Amino acid sequence: ETGVTQTPRHLVMGMTNKKSLKCEQHLGHNAMYWYKQSAKKPLELMFVYNFKEQTENNSVPSRFSPECPNSSHLFLHLHTLQPEDSALYLCASSRTSGTGTASYEQYFGPGTRLTVT
Amino acid sequence: GNSVTQMEGPVTLSEEAFLTINCTYTATGYPSLFWYVQYPGEGLQLLLKATKADDKGSNKGFEATYRKETTSFHLEKGSVQVSDSAVYFCALTGAGSYQLTFGKGTKLSVIP
DSSP, rough: OEEEEEEEEEEEEETTOOEEEEEHHHHHOOOOEEEEOOOTTTOEEEEEEEEEEEEEEEEETTTTEEEEEEEEEEEEEEEEEGGEEEEEEEEEEEOOOOOOOOOOEEEEOOOOEEEEE | OEEEEEEESSSEEEETTOOOEEEEEESSSSSSEEEEEEESSOOEEEEEEEOOOTTTEETTTTEEETTEEEEEEEEEESSGGGGOOOOEEEEEOTOOOOOEEOOOOEEEEEEO
């Protein structure tokens, strides 16, 4: 599946570093999502952007900062992370109606495996 | 709020065995239901979906039927292969929403 790409695929960073995760979708979708997948925990929705506007922030700590410059690109800026932030970070995209009233499936990227040391 | 409950894993089956992974949900109205699969080292892929009661989603030999009366969407396959080894996630979007609620996932291992 090459519809949603994520870079880098693997990232190791120290707690004082600043790094960014990138996601790009080639499907013409207008909603994009960040999820966190930790071992033995359900998938956690972090952020949602619909038509470039942030519509959801699920109580995510401020050390995670999303950016959506257009409907095709989504970034997750990381700074002063903690070891418990180590996880697989998944990006997804989907169609929506303009008012978000339709239920469309999401397409996922391969994820970035993040390790915080 | 919405919730999805799926059977605890891991599930280990021999090749050609019959597979059932149970999934039940709680939601208001008429949600859309999905099964996603995650192969080792990869992201999630949509396996199948159903958008209204009694719909049957199917793909790659997998099937699931949307049962409104039992609020269930169980995943089945008649004959599993080693290549089906993966983690399977049941999910829903609530009526009028595009945000997914996931179950915890069920890891399936198929041995030759």
